[in-house]
Amino acid sequence: MDDIPLNKLNTQIEHWFQRFCDRNIAFGRAEVRERLREAKRAIKGSGAGSGDGAGTGGVSSGVGGGASASNGAGACIGASTGAGSSASADSGAGSGAGADSGAGSGDGAGKGGACSCVGSLPAAWRDEGEFSSLLELKRAHTLRVVAYAGDIASSLNLPDEDICLSRIIGFLHDIGRFPQLRKHGTFSDSGGENHGKLGVMTMCDEGIDKWFPSSDFEIISTSIIYHNVHVLPDIKDARALTHAKIIRDADKLDILDFITENIGENFYNIEQNAIPGDFDDHLIQDILDHKNLSIKAIKTRADRILFDLSLIFDVYFPLSYEIIKRNSYAEKIVSPYIGQHPAISDIISSTIRYIDERCVQSQ
Numbered sequence: 503m504d505d506i507p508l509n510k511l512n513t514q515i516e517h518w519f520q521r522f523c524d525r526n527i528a529f530g531r532a533e534v535r536e537r538l539r540e541a542k543r544a545i546k547g548s549g550a551g552s553g554d555g556a557g558t559g560g561v562s563s564g565v566g567g568g569a570s571a572s573n574g575a576g577a578c579i580g581a582s583t584g585a586g587s588s589a590s591a592d593s594g595a596g597s598g599a600g601a602d603s604g605a606g607s608g609d610g611a612g613k614g615g616a617c618s619c620v621g622s623l624p625a626a627w628r629d630e631g632e633f634s635s636l637l638e639l640k641r642a643h644t645l646r647v648v649a650y651a652g653d654i655a656s657s658l659n660l661p662d663e664d665i666c667l668s669r670i671i672g673f674l675h676d677i678g679r680f681p682q683l684r685k686h687g688t689f690s691d692s693g694g695e696n697h698g699k700l701g702v703m704t705m706c707d708e709g710i711d712k713w714f715p716s717s718d719f720e721i722i723s724t725s726i727i728y729h730n731v732h733v734l735p736d737i738k739d740a741r742a743l744t745h746a747k748i749i750r751d752a753d754k755l756d757i758l759d760f761i762t763e764n765i766g767e768n769f770y771n772i773e774q775n776a777i778p779g780d781f782d783d784h785l786i787q788d789i790l791d792h793k794n795l796s797i798k799a800i801k802t803r804a805d806r807i808l809f810d811l812s813l814i815f816d817v818y819f820p821l822s823y824e825i826i827k828r829n830s831y832a833e834k835i836v837s838p839y840i841g842q843h844p845a846i847s848d849i850i851s852s853t854i855r856y857i858d859e860r861c862v863q864s865q
């Protein structure tokens with residue numbers, strides 16, 4: 503089969519992505535309805551309402567929802583197994599734009615009816631509307647990441663084919679979120695499956711690996727597998743390393759957009775957001791040292807704020823820093839908390855200095 507030029511594949515992937523979203527939302531909604539029906543049947547059957555039969559029906563029954571074994575392409579297998587060895591925690595890069603919500607947030611049985619079976623389901627499985635809006639958030643997030651990735655690649659004066667490849671990786675980087683929500687009812691990588699790994703499996707299930715020369719598919723897989731790890735591992739291939747960095751930057755820029763546009767709201771909808779607590783002195787020091795925090799270190803809402811800020815310290819490219827500076831992300835994230843810890847003002851000035859230095863280095 504002749505190789506299709508990457509600019510054509512860019513368009514092909516864009517169309518595929520929109521269909522993939524539509525399909526997963528439709529199948530997922532049907533699964534939510536089925537889960538609710540099962541939950542209600544279980545409570546009727548038991549008469550007690552303690553039923554645990556909910557949530558077993560229809561998981562991943564639709565096309566594109568499963569994370570079954572890959573179909574044999576070397577990159578699929580290699581990338582999938584590679585993900586298993588990337589033991590680092592989520593960077594949180596996947597946590598923005600509505601991610602990580604849903605799991606165990608426990609806001610009642612919702613519209614599904616007041617029975618404990620329904621209440622025991624993850625929030626995303628109790629309400630079709632909630633389910634689709636979470637996936638629509640991912641669709642919108644993805645489209646913005648595609649734009650950022652293309653802009654970063656252009657700013658690096660990469661060849662046209664690499665600009666196209668960066669956009670393709672943008673379209674594909676979060677497709678694992680779709681089976682993740684359908685299978686586990688959550689966007690939490692720790693509570694379900696890692697969405698980077700699921701993304702590569704999904705590409706193989708969808709036959710997307712066959713669309714690309716194997717060298718390009720290796721780069722796509724590597725970039726997706728590592729887009730959400732805490733620390734990017736040593737990637738020997740220079741082109742793969744560049745693309746892995748581009749997608750990490752593009753993803754973070756949209757997360758920072760989302761975080762700063764929704765300051766003060768419990769948009770994470772996860773436990774840590776609700777737990778009050780003082781700013782932790784060790785984490786404060788890590789921030790002053792410009793360290794990228796691990797999500798594993800996050801225990802309270804205050805920790806989460808520092809974690810959000812620390813995304814800035816894991817960004818690679820000049821254009822990304824210019825966008826961070828232009829949008830005053832650091833100030834927006836932390837300034838509401840001036841007075842809650844003596845170091846907050848220092849954190850702001852030190853982070854601004856850090857950003858300025860990286861902008862200057864780029865000139």
Ligand SMILES: [Fe+2]
Pocket residue numbers: 595596643647675676753
């Ligand atoms: Fe993302």
